[in-house]
Amino acid sequence: MNRIHGLLAEFDTPEALLRAARAAREAGFLRMDAYAPMPVAGLAEALGFRFTRLPAIVLGGGLAGALLGFLLQYWVSVSAYPLNVGGRPHNSWPAFIVITFETAILVAALSAVVGMLALNGLPRPHHPLFAVPAFARATRDRFFLCIEARDPKFDVRATRRFLESLEPREVVEVEE
Numbered sequence: 001m002n003r004i005h006g007l008l009a010e011f012d013t014p015e016a017l018l019r020a021a022r023a024a025r026e027a028g029f030l031r032m033d034a035y036a037p038m039p040v041a042g043l044a045e046a047l048g049f050r051f052t053r054l055p056a057i058v059l060g061g062g063l064a065g066a067l068l069g070f071l072l073q074y075w076v077s078v079s080a081y082p083l084n085v086g087g088r089p090h091n092s093w094p095a096f097i098v099i100t101f102e103t104a105i106l107v108a109a110l111s112a113v114v115g116m117l118a119l120n121g122l123p124r125p126h127h128p129l130f131a132v133p134a135f136a137r138a139t140r141d142r143f144f145l146c147i148e149a150r151d152p153k154f155d156v157r158a159t160r161r162f163l164e165s166l167e168p169r170e171v172v173e174v175e176e
Contacts, residue, residue, distance in 0.1 A: 003176040005128035006032075006148040007159050008135070009168035014040040017143035020166040021046035024147060027162060031151035035135070035144040057115035058108050065107025069100045128174050146174065 011017045014036060021034055025048055034043055073096040077083075082090045117123070129135045129146065138144050145168075147159055156173070163171045 031148040061111025062108030066104035069103025
């Protein structure tokens with residue numbers, strides 16, 4: 001027997017998708033996602049996406065990069081290869097600021113890319129929704145709402161009745 005991934009409802013308009021997402025959230029569903037060929041204003045809020053951890057990841061990466069850049073320069077200038085250039089002290093921190101800034105930017109940018117990929121669960125070459133023939137229109141002219149089976153409130157029959165009450169084109173059972 002195949003495991004179920006969730007139920008997928010297909011809508012004709014972004015307004016219908018937005019109404020369905022709000023109704024599903026109000027009904028207590030937490031694990032759901034929406035798919036649309038264009039941005040739909042207010043859809044993220046209707047699905048319950050209020051914040052992301054990505055800014056904290058980028059800040060941490062930037063601080064780590066700055067610290068590593070400064071410590072590398074300090075180690076090279078003071079410990080590994082000290083040179084007396086123009087009588088300046090070995091630990092001349094003002095001379096380290098440019099490289100410290102650049103390593104902070106570099107590591108923050110890399111952590112943004114890696115963090116975004118990790119938080120989005122990418123790369124994911126296969127998703128159960130790809131097996132649904134109608135889902136190919138998600139990039140052209142259809143709008144989809146998927147309530148996942150791992151939602152605590154999910155019951156196949158009750159969830160199907162709920163989605164059908166929202167008047168979609170169709171409701172499809174998606175298998176893992």
